[in-house]
Amino acid sequence: MIHLSNVSRHFRRGPDVIKALDRVTLEIQAGRFVALMGPSGSGKSTLLNILSGIDRADEGEVEVAGQRLTGLSEDELAVWRARHVGLVFQFYNLMPVLSACENVELPLLLTDLSRPERRRRAELALEVVGLMRERFEHLPGALSGGEQQRVAIARAIVTDPDLIVADEPTGDLDARSADQVLALLSELNREFEKTIVLVTHDPRALRWVQAIYHLDKGSLLEGVEATRATQAVEQTLGVPPRSAAR
Amino acid sequence: MSRAIPLSYTLRSVFQRRTRTALTVAVMALVVLAVTVMLSLVSGIRRTLVETGEADNLIVMRKGATNDGSSMVPIEAYRAVRYFPGIAADPVTGEPLVSPEMVVQPFFYRQDGGRENVLVRGVRPVAFAVHRKVRLVEGRAPRSSSGEAVVGRAVAARYPGLRIGAEMRFGRRAWKVVGILEAGGSSFESEVWVDVNDLWSDANRALYSGLRLTVAADADAAALARRVAADARWALEAKPEIEYYREQADSANFLFSLTVALGVIMGIGASFGAMNTMFAAVRSRVAEIGTLRALGFSRRSILASFLAEALVIALAGCVVGVVLAVGATLAINAALLGVAINLMTFTTATVQLRVSAGNALFALCFSVLLGFAGGFLPASRAARLSPAEALRRRA
Numbered sequence: 001m002i003h004l005s006n007v008s009r010h011f012r013r014g015p016d017v018i019k020a021l022d023r024v025t026l027e028i029q030a031g032r033f034v035a036l037m038g039p040s041g042s043g044k045s046t047l048l049n050i051l052s053g054i055d056r057a058d059e060g061e062v063e064v065a066g067q068r069l070t071g072l073s074e075d076e077l078a079v080w081r082a083r084h085v086g087l088v089f090q091f092y093n094l095m096p097v098l099s100a101c102e103n104v105e106l107p108l109l110l111t112d113l114s115r116p117e118r119r120r121r122a123e124l125a126l127e128v129v130g131l132m133r134e135r136f137e138h139l140p141g142a143l144s145g146g147e148q149q150r151v152a153i154a155r156a157i158v159t160d161p162d163l164i165v166a167d168e169p170t171g172d173l174d175a176r177s178a179d180q181v182l183a184l185l186s187e188l189n190r191e192f193e194k195t196i197v198l199v200t201h202d203p204r205a206l207r208w209v210q211a212i213y214h215l216d217k218g219s220l221l222e223g224v225e226a227t228r229a230t231q232a233v234e235q236t237l238g239v240p241p242r243s244a245a246r
Numbered sequence: 247m248s249r250a251i252p253l254s255y256t257l258r259s260v261f262q263r264r265t266r267t268a269l270t271v272a273v274m275a276l277v278v279l280a281v282t283v284m285l286s287l288v289s290g291i292r293r294t295l296v297e298t299g300e301a302d303n304l305i306v307m308r309k310g311a312t313n314d315g316s317s318m319v320p321i322e323a324y325r326a327v328r329y330f331p332g333i334a335a336d337p338v339t340g341e342p343l344v345s346p347e348m349v350v351q352p353f354f355y356r357q358d359g360g361r362e363n364v365l366v367r368g369v370r371p372v373a374f375a376v377h378r379k380v381r382l383v384e385g386r387a388p389r390s391s392s393g394e395a396v397v398g399r400a401v402a403a404r405y406p407g408l409r410i411g412a413e414m415r416f417g418r419r420a421w422k423v424v425g426i427l428e429a430g431g432s433s434f435e436s437e438v439w440v441d442v443n444d445l446w447s448d449a450n451r452a453l454y455s456g457l458r459l460t461v462a463a464d465a466d467a468a469a470l471a472r473r474v475a476a477d478a479r480w481a482l483e484a485k486p487e488i489e490y491y492r493e494q495a496d497s498a499n500f501l502f503s504l505t506v507a508l509g510v511i512m513g514i515g516a517s518f519g520a521m522n523t524m525f526a527a528v529r530s531r532v533a534e535i536g537t538l539r540a541l542g543f544s545r546r547s548i549l550a551s552f553l554a555e556a557l558v559i560a561l562a563g564c565v566v567g568v569v570l571a572v573g574a575t576l577a578i579n580a581a582l583l584g585v586a587i588n589l590m591t592f593t594t595a596t597v598q599l600r601v602s603a604g605n606a607l608f609a610l611c612f613s614v615l616l617g618f619a620g621g622f623l624p625a626s627r628a629a630r631l632s633p634a635e636a637l638r639r640r641a
């Protein structure tokens with residue numbers, strides 16, 4: 001599904017060049033639900049942007065869903081994104097002036113579907129993510145964080161993409177909503193066979209994902225280092241979450 | 247595949263920033279108001295002048311004279327021209343429809359202490375037959391050698407004391423108002439008409455400024471004009487009255503240039519205001535723009551969406567401005583019968599304002615231009631944002 005080989009991405013900040021990604025090679029099979037972890041600034045978002053076609057690699061090869069992204073023009077890339085990728089963000093990124101349902105319909109405006117058909121699919125997607133019907137016409141501002149993220153996930157799946165990428169989707173949610181969102185993503189992975197790449201700081205994600213990739217200073221950890229990093233995350237999870245409250 | 251961002255998104259985004267949008271609309275509206283009122287004055291002047299002429303009348307002046315105030319026509323010339331062929335006859339008296347006229351431009355003193363030149367036209371009774379639009383709405387025509395005057399409706403409106411029976415002073419004597427004349431909004435309404443003999447004795451000379459004559463229905467006006475010009479005894483020329491008044495529209499042309507210049511200057515100011523508003527809109531919606539791009543909307547659709555926002559603001563300003571302009575012109579007309587301006591030969595005339603369909607269309611095009619001018623840079627900045635970059639900023 002996702003093949004990255006020797007992908008680098010540099011940013012210039014003043015006189016310095018920041019290596020946000022340094023020769024990253026990565027394979028993710030179709031149908032997997034994986035997490036990307038690492039300290040702040042380690043290049044997680046940069047990697048996610050590149051494999052979802054939002055950003056371009058400076059070096060290396062990127063092939064996603066059978067398409068070599070490195071060769072596409074900007075417009076072609078936009079069309080490809082609209083067809084193949086669903087995006088979920090930390091701050092939901094809903095249009096504040098559009099209702100929940102209109103937000104979900106937005107990506108369908110790029111298709112040839114008729115208006116009623118767009119509406120039907122948007123409502124279906126909202127049902128899949130479990131938003132209450134009476135909330136469909138509400139503006140995002142009137143919804144809770146958890147509800148907004150559900151709407152955003154509905155928007156990500158409404159085009160029936162092969163790949164869903166989520167950048168810290170639980171970062172701004174309380175524990176309960178975070179669990180619900182993770183459960184929902186896992187369900188989309190199992191029932192609809194979506195490939196999902198999740199960037200997260202949240203150790204609880206470990207309960208849901210099938211693999212974790214660790215980034216540090218733009219490089220992917222491998223072998224022993226990777227195992228140790230995963231164990232470290234497991235350890236934080238080992239502490240019973242409620243003991244502190246008692 | 248380049249699909250548009252829905253208009254509802256554009257419209258609702260505009261109305262989300264209510265105060266800022268309202269202020270920008272207000273600025274646009276003021277500019278449109280100013281330009282539209284000025285334009286209604288320009289077209290008012292043109293209309294006033296065009297309506298003053300009769301299609302089948304000729305004006306006879308000294309060769310080279312640009313208006314009848316600077317022209318002289320000797321009495322013998324009048325007597326000769328009267329019997330030229332091709333001139334219509336008065337259906338009642340059978341006399342030729344030739345109106346000899348003398349114009350002077352004395353000062354009139356307004357109530358506020360200011361003074362202005364008013365065109366006083368010395369006429370004979372035939373003038374009322376030659377100038378068919380001129381009607382007495384009150385009173386009667388001045389009698390010969392009686393010191394009587396009729397005043398135009400617009401003059402009467404500007405000088406509230408000038409009613410029938412009132413006395414007024416100009417030249418070396420007092421005149422008694424015996425009638426009010428109306429002429430379909432034309433510049434005759436801004437004149438005072440007296441008996442030409444009275445004007446002669448007051449001015450102490452006996453000659454005409456010009457002649458107006460009506461061409462017979464079956465006659466060739468051009469041939470008649472040639473005949474007047476060809477007479478070697480007097481250096482005269484004749485031209486259609488309509489053409490004469492059109493040439494007098496210089497002040498309108500000047501005012502039009504002034505309006506355009508003013509519109510450009512104010513428009514630059516207003517479009518900077520709109521630009522500011524739109525830049526603020528783009529700044530506050532960087533994350534939204536990034537999201538739209540990430541979802542697959544093209545640069546072009548972002549550009550179009552933000553341009554549309556600027557245009558919506560400009561169009562709202564246009565509608566408000568034109569409505570205000572219509573209200574303002576109606577109020578001015580109701581209060582003063584119009585605007586007093588120096589129309590020609592330095593005499594003051596009252597021009598009725600009316601926002602025509604053409605004026606409104608001009609305002610519309612002007613506003614669209616302002617919207618584009620104000621919206622283009624912000625919209626192209628929005629379109630240039632890279633989605634990855636834009637998404638790094640929090641909504």
Ligand SMILES: Nc1ncnc2c1ncn2[C@@H]1O[C@H](COP(=O)(O)OP(=O)(O)OP(=O)(O)O)[C@@H](O)[C@H]1O
Nearest residue numbers: 011012018020039040041042043044045046047635
């Ligand atoms: N557009 C950019 N311009 C300049 N520097 C950038 C840009 N995008 C990312 N960077 C830099 O690249 C590095 C990696 O950034 P990235 O956003 O991928 O980190 P991250 O792992 O997602 O961090 P976080 O957990 O804080 O979201 C950082 O040092 C960041 O400052």
Ligand SMILES: [Mg+2]
Nearest residue numbers: 044045046167
């Ligand atoms: Mg990040």
